Amino acid sequence: MSQHSVTHSSSSGVITSISLSADGYIRLRPLLFQATELQHLMSGLDDGVLPRMDSGAAIVGYTEWVSLTNPAITVGWDWQLSAMDGAPGCVRIADPFSNVMFIDEDSRDLGPVRTARLLGEAIDARPWSSTVLAAIAARYS
């Protein structure tokens, strides 16, 4: 099913493989995603292209990140500006969009809904807020 793949060393030193399936998904286990470095690609404020399900006058935006692997993992999510411990910060407000399909130990798909939820949890464990704030400040100041 793979079109092509690449092996690389994860932060744990384990040689792993990321490959692209014929349906366009990169299939991998959640632990491998957690060990894969993501690089900030772009962030922006909500341009109002489409209505959001959330409410009000909050400052909201999007952010995009990619892995350094080939094929590249792409993951993006919407965020909202919020006060975090008295300082401004970004909070994820929806499940991410990506080209990832998580698989279980038997290489079975976890499905798009569960994958998106697990991706969100993995993203929340990463320190991305300050990078997004800096990117927004640089872009809009």
Added chain:
Amino acid sequence: MRVLSGTSSGLPAGIYPQLASYRHEVFVQRLGWQLQTPEGVEVDQFDRPDTVYVVAQEDDGRIAGCGRLLPTLHPYLLGDVFPQLLHGQTPPCSAEVWELSRFCALDLQQRTHTPAGQFSSVVTVTLLDAAVRCAAGLGARRLITVSPLGVERLLRHAGFHAHRAAPPIIIDGHPLFACYIEVDRC
């Protein structure tokens, strides 16, 4: 409203010229796309005899939306014009993958510009669903599109199973990406 589908010669008489005019008003006049088109109509090299169209038509005959389906076995927009959106991947070339392009659902009688661009109408989901069903009937297992990032929200909210083919790229100031829409639903 009804949704029609077929090739240019298979659509009811008069629909295809009306569709070309509608596309010009939407994409060239309203959205300002810089397209090389004949006066008053919007057609390009991908409008061929094998191109399949889906057209939303109001009860009074007005077109309220449209989409274009191209088999990836032949030249198509993503593969020929926006291959960079695939970041080096070989563009799909399969009877099971069809491209959806020139998709819009916009009421031209609404003169006020809305930031939602070509997706402002409530017709959007109905037309998209019809396009997916039409493609499935032609043998597709998934569609691929060149899309703005915001489309993912619409697709998810409407219950479509969609995912990215590769990371987004900013083209003409807008982040675009190649998006797969699976024929199955979540």
